[in-house]
Amino acid sequence: RQKSEISQDKRRAAENLFKNGERQKSLALYCQAILRSPLTDKNKAIDGGKSLALAFWGRSEVLMSMGEYNLALFDIQTALKESLHNCYKPEAFGRMGICYKAIGELEKAKVAFGVAEKLLQNNEGKLRCLKKYMAKDYKQIQRDSRKVLPTVSGNIHQKYSNASNKICMKQAKGLGTFVAAQEDVKTGDVLVVESPYAACLTPDYFGTHCH
Structure with a gap:
């Protein structure tokens, strides 16, 4: 065709x-x-x-x-x-x-x-x-592209500024380095917050932006 x-x-x-x-x-x-x-x-x-x-x-x-x-x-x-x-x-x-x-x-x-x-x-x-x-009056839609990062639950970790003090780093033979809880962690708690390493286009913008 x-x-x-x-x-x-x-x-x-x-x-x-x-x-x-x-x-x-x-x-x-x-x-x-x-x-x-x-x-x-x-x-x-x-x-x-x-x-x-x-x-x-x-x-x-x-x-x-x-x-x-x-x-x-x-x-x-x-x-x-x-x-x-x-x-x-x-x-x-x-x-x-x-x-x-x-x-x-x-x-x-x-x-x-x-x-x-x-x-x-x-x-x-x-x-x-x-x-x-x-x-008639018309108004351009305003999109706020800024994303506010959430704050971590509890206090900020003394060593890792983007992590909660509810977690800590541990090492164990056969396991290597891993994250463990050092306080009670509830469902929905924010433990680590970082800006994304990569991003993708959300479906709302598929028709108007390249990806």
Whole structure:
């Protein structure tokens, strides 16, 4: 099968998932659609050669619904750069206005909304709809990436600053060096706290970040 066919299938599946409220799954499929898309205009028999633009365009809607307006803005701009069909352009500039408003760039939002209004000047119904969106408030989701390490139970070990004094190091013939309890240890006690040696991406970010 051709790349464009696979991309189109992934995109259509993503559209259906989004309509059914399964945003995370939809986002993952849109990402796959982008990865499998051929270069713009390489296969005009499918999607008019705009599979890549349509995949970015679809993903932007999902990201906006999740409050990820900064990421959605990138997708909208990329879709336009990849020659998104003209019929989508009024909505594209409307979405850009919403994204700019959400991230606090009000002057850019005003310009984007202005372009959208101009493109819709002969369509009163869509223009009224745009004005409703313009009047709303939007907010970029804030993610706190900082992780606060827990504190150890009991007092801090005199020799090992990241360990609890409830444990100690011992040595025994045939066992070597090992950790042992020197006080009662209850279920849930934190005995050692260290920053991770390595990290992996959590599922919530699979659709938007590399790993």
